[in-house]
Amino acid sequence: MSxxxxxxxxxxxxxxxxxxxxxxxxxxxxxxxxxxIDGTDKVAFPGLINTHTHSAMTLLRSYADxxxxxxxxxxxxxxxxxxLTENDVYLGSKLACLEMxxxxxxxxxxxxxxxxxxxxxxxxxxxRAVLAEAFIDLFKEDMAEEMKGKTKDFISYVRGMDNERITxxxxxxAIYTVSKESLGWIKDFAEKEDLLIHFHLAETExxxxxxxxxxxxxxxxxxxxxxxxxxxxxxAHSIWLTGEEIKILAEKGxxxxxxxxxxxxxxxxxxxxxxxxxxxxxxxxxxxxxxxNNNLDMFEEMKIxxxxxxxxxxxxxxxxxxxxxxxxxxxxxxxxxxxIGEIRVGNLADIILIDLKRPELTPRHNLISNLVYSANxxxxxxxxxxGKILMQNREIADEKIILENAQSVAEDLVSR
Amino acid sequence: MSxxxxxxxxxxxxxxxxxxxxxxxxxxxxxxxxxxIDGTDKVAFPGLINTHTHSAMTLLRSYADxxxxxxxxxxxxxxxxxxLTENDVYLGSKLACLEMxxxxxxxxxxxxxxxxxxxxxxxxxxxRAVLAEAFIDLFKEDMAEEMKGKTKDFISYVRGMDNERITxxxxxxAIYTVSKESLGWIKDFAEKEDLLIHFHLAETExxxxxxxxxxxxxxxxxxxxxxxxxxxxxxAHSIWLTGEEIKILAEKGxxxxxxxxxxxxxxxxxxxxxxxxxxxxxxxxxxxxxxxNNNLDMFEEMKIxxxxxxxxxxxxxxxxxxxxxxxxxxxxxxxxxxxIGEIRVGNLADIILIDLKRPELTPRHNLISNLVYSANxxxxxxxxxxGKILMQNREIADEKIILENAQSVAEDLVSR
Numbered sequence: 001m002s003x004x005x006x007x008x009x010x011x012x013x014x015x016x017x018x019x020x021x022x023x024x025x026x027x028x029x030x031x032x033x034x035x036x037i038d039g040t041d042k043v044a045f046p047g048l049i050n051t052h053t054h055s056a057m058t059l060l061r062s063y064a065d066x067x068x069x070x071x072x073x074x075x076x077x078x079x080x081x082x083x084l085t086e087n088d089v090y091l092g093s094k095l096a097c098l099e100m101x102x103x104x105x106x107x108x109x110x111x112x113x114x115x116x117x118x119x120x121x122x123x124x125x126x127x128r129a130v131l132a133e134a135f136i137d138l139f140k141e142d143m144a145e146e147m148k149g150k151t152k153d154f155i156s157y158v159r160g161m162d163n164e165r166i167t168x169x170x171x172x173x174a175i176y177t178v179s180k181e182s183l184g185w186i187k188d189f190a191e192k193e194d195l196l197i198h199f200h201l202a203e204t205e206x207x208x209x210x211x212x213x214x215x216x217x218x219x220x221x222x223x224x225x226x227x228x229x230x231x232x233x234x235x236a237h238s239i240w241l242t243g244e245e246i247k248i249l250a251e252k253g254x255x256x257x258x259x260x261x262x263x264x265x266x267x268x269x270x271x272x273x274x275x276x277x278x279x280x281x282x283x284x285x286x287x288x289x290x291x292x293n294n295n296l297d298m299f300e301e302m303k304i305x306x307x308x309x310x311x312x313x314x315x316x317x318x319x320x321x322x323x324x325x326x327x328x329x330x331x332x333x334x335x336x337x338x339x340i341g342e343i344r345v346g347n348l349a350d351i352i353l354i355d356l357k358r359p360e361l362t363p364r365h366n367l368i369s370n371l372v373y374s375a376n377x378x379x380x381x382x383x384x385x386x387g388k389i390l391m392q393n394r395e396i397a398d399e400k401i402i403l404e405n406a407q408s409v410a411e412d413l414v415s416r
Numbered sequence: 417m418s419x420x421x422x423x424x425x426x427x428x429x430x431x432x433x434x435x436x437x438x439x440x441x442x443x444x445x446x447x448x449x450x451x452x453i454d455g456t457d458k459v460a461f462p463g464l465i466n467t468h469t470h471s472a473m474t475l476l477r478s479y480a481d482x483x484x485x486x487x488x489x490x491x492x493x494x495x496x497x498x499x500l501t502e503n504d505v506y507l508g509s510k511l512a513c514l515e516m517x518x519x520x521x522x523x524x525x526x527x528x529x530x531x532x533x534x535x536x537x538x539x540x541x542x543x544r545a546v547l548a549e550a551f552i553d554l555f556k557e558d559m560a561e562e563m564k565g566k567t568k569d570f571i572s573y574v575r576g577m578d579n580e581r582i583t584x585x586x587x588x589x590a591i592y593t594v595s596k597e598s599l600g601w602i603k604d605f606a607e608k609e610d611l612l613i614h615f616h617l618a619e620t621e622x623x624x625x626x627x628x629x630x631x632x633x634x635x636x637x638x639x640x641x642x643x644x645x646x647x648x649x650x651x652a653h654s655i656w657l658t659g660e661e662i663k664i665l666a667e668k669g670x671x672x673x674x675x676x677x678x679x680x681x682x683x684x685x686x687x688x689x690x691x692x693x694x695x696x697x698x699x700x701x702x703x704x705x706x707x708x709n710n711n712l713d714m715f716e717e718m719k720i721x722x723x724x725x726x727x728x729x730x731x732x733x734x735x736x737x738x739x740x741x742x743x744x745x746x747x748x749x750x751x752x753x754x755x756i757g758e759i760r761v762g763n764l765a766d767i768i769l770i771d772l773k774r775p776e777l778t779p780r781h782n783l784i785s786n787l788v789y790s791a792n793x794x795x796x797x798x799x800x801x802x803g804k805i806l807m808q809n810r811e812i813a814d815e816k817i818i819l820e821n822a823q824s825v826a827e828d829l830v831s832r
Contacts, residue, residue, distance in 0.1 A: 061778070065785045066736035068731075068733060308727065316484060362477070370477065399775075
């Protein structure tokens, strides 16, 4: 199947974008296509890339807010997660995919439980995703063995799906939930199987202190020492880092996922963005799960990223709009090692069309500023992923039933 | 004219809201009405109240971002504002009203230039507003006289309109742009004419230092000394305050307008929210103008208010969702001295209906959390102000022409 997006604004010019199968095959030349989209009054943009989320946590949206981190986790989130089933995860992930499609995200990086459910949801909903079964052993050998089994099983499952949109990955949760031995196993397995590793790093000050107490080193030197730091690693949060640690992460090619809304809402801290950028690190953007955000709107995330950074470092010139946009697109593509995040010939056809005839996008002295500071996900008119149209005129088939199923399974979950 | 909103969710219960003329006249009793709105799958909420904006600055949206405050003002904003005409302000304010109606704001507090233009826009668009002609004398006597004339002229103009939705007010810009003598005149004139005063207070650290250099006192003691602090004063920003100053503001009944997005984006600082709240101050919420936000979405403003506060004071329990909602509704009504901000019998009929069938509002473990942390302005389906329906199904007459006029006048403005 081929698609022609006609007369659309792209990088400041009116042009046409031609999609063949799942790739962008021509820009600027108008050719015959199976399907034509009128791009008038719209701007084409690469689909946004959410490099850290737990999509099924949509089910926990608004279940627990305004609490201290430990209370939130121990009394609210973990007890509920203990009752989760694969079907819950499937229905929660369907809701997440729906929300992402409607807000212009075409690819996401997810680590959670019962991820076969998420894989099925992604397959059905048409998005692109990198999926990892969470790995937590709580420093117990039997639990580690069980997790290794689950991890291998999930990797085989995804490979068996043979879906070019879904990439399996490894999901060691964090330094305070996974043993040194298991982290070593993960690292070796990732190399052997050529997989990305999705990990929470240096989210809180406490994490660093605890790590020092347990391992005699702060997280980054500890992980460096066991060879865990590499280009395979996507490290979420990455807040509490020294200048030296930032340099080590950059040298090892570790990819950062910045999660500003979650970091503010849980009062975790703020990422040392400028130092990271200056170190040459790949920085990408993620919403985190809906229990700590509470939505998956990457437009909102871009705005919060830049204004929070300006506010915290007391400099309004920090992270200008274009940089916020880059971490949500190019940075995401680099972090996940996929040819996405930029509309160029040869790249995967993950494209969104933004409706320019909106009050909040008028006037348009600077389109990039408007997208970062004024837009939200509802400005997206059309979402295309892997050369397939997932939404046009903001309409998605099955929206109603996805909402109903999610609402009822969420109610059931909290009453179990 | 009467309106019945049927089967709508209100404070956790399905009920009916009956509006007669411009008031909420009954809740819970179903009566005959001229017009019936089906409230199924919607929640009724008081229209949001934006207590600090410069609506016509929509025209400057995306014109100047990511700059230092002084450079931003001196090289970008002020030179452009010097070319403004009343017609520009009229068209920019129409755009702002459109954006507010579409994002659920029913009342705003505005201080700017050529405010007759804004008054005309508000009259046509159906919103409620408190409007003040900006007063800046730069410590020059002739300029002060000119401003007094403009101020009086604007007050007479608005009173001549005889529109119950539009309240005139006084707009002394700030301590660094208005002389002590003029502040004294404003205070006396406000008392004589029974008017609110809209003012920028303690937005930056520099403002306080400069004030001390010029007047020998910090802003709050200085203003207190000349009798400027009273229940008539709505003080925007109000960031750089000592504990003692917060107490003085509370004692004098000064109303605070908190503007978190602008404060972060311009790196001005963060409001001492908890101390203010504990002092018993009336705290309300505002977006500031579109040159420093860059939209007028009060849902986004609520979220940014609470997560920024949590992040800055390093405590996720600070400003829970319900408090964010209160400053955007009840706090706004109190700040502006209007019977709005709460859906109760006898109050003015400023009501919004929010569409609950949205992915980001599903599931609904806690409606308030969803509205503050997950929603944005596009969740608003219906906007009613003063008993008139301004938007239903997100449709507004003349939207297209308002956007076109604003785009073309904004282009003209920057090329003058």
